[in-house]
């Protein structure tokens with residue numbers, strides 16, 4: 001698995017690249033705009049050039065900002081507008097993949113339908129693959145189990161450009177105690193049966209500060225949370241996912257990015273020396 005981080009864009013894409021390289025990222029995830037504001041972003045030529053330098057060095061995934069609620073595109077027009085704006089930014093930058101949270105709605109069935117419709121609207125206008133992320137299932141947030149992920153997928157027209165991002169902390173918090181090998185296998189079996197493992201396009205590698213089944217979304221440092229190293233060692237060595245990226249979204253605290261990368265690196269399979277003959 002190719003390991004990396006969600007990295008900041010606050011100081012511009014050249015700074016993002018410098019930071020990602022210093023950490024040894026083989027993959028990176030970014031917001032394409034300020035994630036806490038509805039304000040639209042205008043990309044300058046300098047932004048585009050700097051992003052070109054970043055994406056020439058490593059694969060970059062975009063993560064939708066916090067505000068648009070895809071399950072409520074019928075309730076507040078900013079939700080769909082915000083989503084389409086970010087999809088347009090992705091297309092301008094040449095980012096092929098946008099990770100989205102499914103959104104929240106008390107009526108979960110119509111919520112899943114709305115999210116699928118929102119993804120259809122993206123595909124109508126933009127050449128961007130949408131990755132639906134599984135959630136911890138807090139409150140009315142949709143995407144807490146394979147059934148709900150499948151419900152959204154079934155509603156989407158362009159399935160070729162719809163994949164999933166599996167967040168290990170969310171999975172654990174939603175009720176799958178993946179510390180147990182059988183439970184992880186059970187999840188993958190259900191996912192394979194329902195959607196197919198080839199629909200997984202990315203992993204979010206986060207430990208959890210919250211308990212299994214707590215439905216609380218609390219990312220934590222690798223090996224220092226409830227999930228622990230045994231699970232992550234197994235996952236990053238799984239040959240079925242060797243071609244995929246694993247993005248850490250661990251809290252930015254002091255030098256913890258360096259520490260988390262070092263820990264993750266120590267779990268990867270040892271490199272096999274090339275024979276000298």
Ligand SMILES: [Zn+2]
Nearest residue numbers: 133167204249
């Ligand atoms: Zn995540």
